[in-house]
Amino acid sequence: MNLFQSLLVLVVAGLAAAWSPSNSYVPSTVSCPDDIVLVREADGLSHNETEWLKRRRPIAKEALHDFVKRATRNFSDSSLVNRVFGGNESHSPVVAIGASGGGYRAMLSGAGMISAFDNRTNGADEHGLGGILQGSTYLAGLSGGNWLTGTLAWNNWTSVQDIIDNTTNHNSIWDISHSIINPDGFDVFGTANRWETIFKEVRQKHKHYNASLTDLWGRALSFNFFPSLSEGGMAYTWSSLRDSEVFENGSMPFPISVADGRYPGSSVISLNATVFEFNPFEMGSWDPSLRAFTDVKYLGTEASGGRPERRGECVAGYDNVGFILGTSSTLFNQFLLRLNTTGMPRVVKRIIGHFLKDLSTAEDDIAIYSPNPFHDTSYVASNYTNSLVSSRDLYLVDGGEDAENIPLLPLLQQDRGVDVIFALDNSADTSEYWPAGASLVSTYERQFGQIGKNISFPYVPDEQTFVSEGLNTKPTFFGCDAHNMTDLSYTPPVVVYIPNSRNSFDSNQSTFKLSYSDSDRLSMIKNGFEATTRNNMTDDSNFAGCIACAVMRRSQESMNATWPDECKRCFQNYCWDGRISHNGSRVQQNNDYTSSFSSSSSSSSKGGASHLYSPRSVLSLFAFVVSVVGLF
Structure with a gap:
């Protein structure tokens, strides 16, 4: 389906009726029930998500079954596949995908990774992991990764393949041959007109x-993601997705965007930042510092305790898609501040400079949600301050500022029951802009502070081990044995870590690179596909079968079913064996991870890897103190 057909489907499905009621960027007042309550306690999944899952689960199960059957067709024993997908839906695996931040690098490389999971991609079934995306229940994005997932979801669940096929068309998606600062290149007047249009829209909002x-x-950003919509989707709302047929009938995964809570001038520390999620129904946080969600459709409504202050009146249109995608990537606001170094035309600098005069310099890198939808709500845990709910404004920032650059937290909520997470890492942890597992380390550490008491995440090594053991250059599985993680809050999902690595292209581009030629854009996507598929399965022809084993692992454990020999060999090759290494020497090993799958033996103590990040360590103790007395 090309872009024009996709947009036609949107109109036919009545999606346009769910756009901003003002048909502009400016929110407006609408009628709502007199007794409406806009905020709920985060004590489980919302009713809307629960009902949506009833439609998604059978579709995802069938797609996942098709993938697993194809990937394991040469296995000596098919009994496990038959048991996992044999009709007892409670054992059907729940799959989630998390796409990291990292600017256009993350968007393009992540697009290649996503395309490897998508059976709509040419060659994905034969040389990739086609069907995993169709079998996924959740799809989370953060910053640049959120540009990717948001583009796909809010363009009627288009595919990366379709975007590639329409690259040369007028108004093609992801046309970033020119910088977002200079969208028309040498056409100074075109660039000036674009920015003047943007400023007029934002000024109108700023009046109210x-x-x-x-x-x-x-x-x-929206002009790159929704180029065929009027003014890049100036009236396109986040909540409109819930009325789209492709989402409503469960034909696509549940998209989630991630941002962090922060006040201007404060710092974000991984163990005390309140992590917010946006999904088609709600915005809020599972963290004990808030424990609340609000209806995303009515953001902007003046409310207290979740009840509108003007009975029967709410605000709609505040949840602009571009604004929410921008909220997850506020790190890039600095480009709008560097007026003298961006090469921006003089007329555009004057326009931006004029607008900046109206803003506090303390608000440069935040997204303001005003009024605060959680004002005077009462769900905050008693051991936290009430700063989030007492403020009249809510301040959100780039979801990667807490060092958790892969959006894993929404996927770790026990109520969602995720069995396996594909963690797509396009972070720039090293000086050469390659990932080094820092996001996994931060998420692991988070669970030992008060802010993370309701999550569970598998043991992982430190960043030095990621690099020295080459775990940042190829897919690695974490949390392979549930019985070795009984000291955690609950059994976490298996994490299939897929890092950005060089195959056919130098994909370690700068996070702040704002333009890519068509050739480089396609090369980034191609390289991402290769990084996900072990170089089109040429490095390991059995890799698809190994991914199938990871998908079935938690179901196999819960049923105590026979584990195929092929899966045993896969886990020997891909599961982290618990080794910790420094300066090229392996100095510690966690036997929990080697006992079941590795032929090596070691006399190190039980749970050795976890001791590196024990909650009793000085580092975690300091982080715990900060989490209690810190920002929120």
Whole structure:
């Protein structure tokens, strides 16, 4: 389906009726029930998500079954596949995908990774992992990864393949041959007109609601993601997805965007940042510092305790898609501040400079949600301050500022029952812009502080081990044995870690590179496909079968079913064996991870790897103190 057909489907499905009621970027007042309560306690899944899952699960199960059957067709024993997918839906695996931040690098490399999971991609069934995406229940994105997932989801669940096929078309998606700062290249007047249009829209909003640089950033991004919509989707709302047929009938995964809570001038520390999620129904946080969600459709409504202050009146249109995508990537606001170094035309600098005069310098890198939808709500855990709910404004920032650059937390919520997470890492942890597992380390550490008491994450090594053992250059499985993690809050999902690595292209581009030629854009996507598929299965022809084993692992454990020999060999090759190494020497090994799958033996103590990040360590103790007395 090409872009024009996709947009036609959107209109036919009535999606346009769910756009901003003002048909502009400016939110407006609408009628709502007199007794409406906009906020709920985060004590489980929302009713809307639960009902949606009833439609998604059978579709995902069938697609996942097709993939697993194809991937294991040469296995000596098919009994496990038959048991896992043999009709007892409670054992059907729940799959999630998390796409990391990292600017356009993450968007393009992540697109290649996603395309490897998508059976709509040419060659994905034969040389990739086609069907995993169709079998996924959740799809989370953060910053640049969120540009990817947001583009796909809010373009009627288009595919990377379709975007590639329409690259040369007028108004093609992801046309980033010119910088977002200079969208028309040498056409100074075209660039000036684009920015003047953006500023007029944001000024109109700013007359009635607090605005920030994120409004400008989000509007600018939208022209790249929704080029065929009027003014890049100036009236396109996040909540409109719930009325789209492709989402409503469960034909696509549940998209989630991640941002962090922060106040201007404060610092974000991984163990005390409140992590927010946006999904088609709600915005809020599972963290004990908030424990609340609000209906995303009515953001902007003046409310107290979740009840509108003007009975029967709510605000709609505040949840602009670009604004929410920009919220997850506020790190890039600095480009709008570097007026003298961006090469921006003089007229555009004047326009931006004029707008900046209206903003506090303390609000440069935040997204302002004003009024605060959680004002005077009462669900915050008693051991936290009430700062989030007492403020009249809510401040959100780039989801990667807490060092958790892969959006894993929404996928770790026990109520969602995720069995395996594909963690797509396009972070720049090293000086050469390659990942080094830092996000996994931060998420692991988080569970030992008060802010993370309701999550569970597998043991992982430190960043030095990731690099020295080459875990940052190829797929690695974490959490392979549930019985070795009984000291955690609950059994976490298996994590299939897929890092950005060089195959056919130098994909370690700068996070702040804002333009890519068509050739480089396609090369980045191609390289991402190769990084996910072990170089089109040429490095390991059995890799698809190993992925199938990871998908079935938690179901196999819960049923105590026979584990195929092929899966045993796969886990020997891909599961982290618990080794910790420094300066090229392996100095510690966690026997929990080698006892079942590895032929090596070691006399190190039980749970050795976990001792590196024990909650009793000085580092975690310090982080715990900060989490209690810190920002929220």
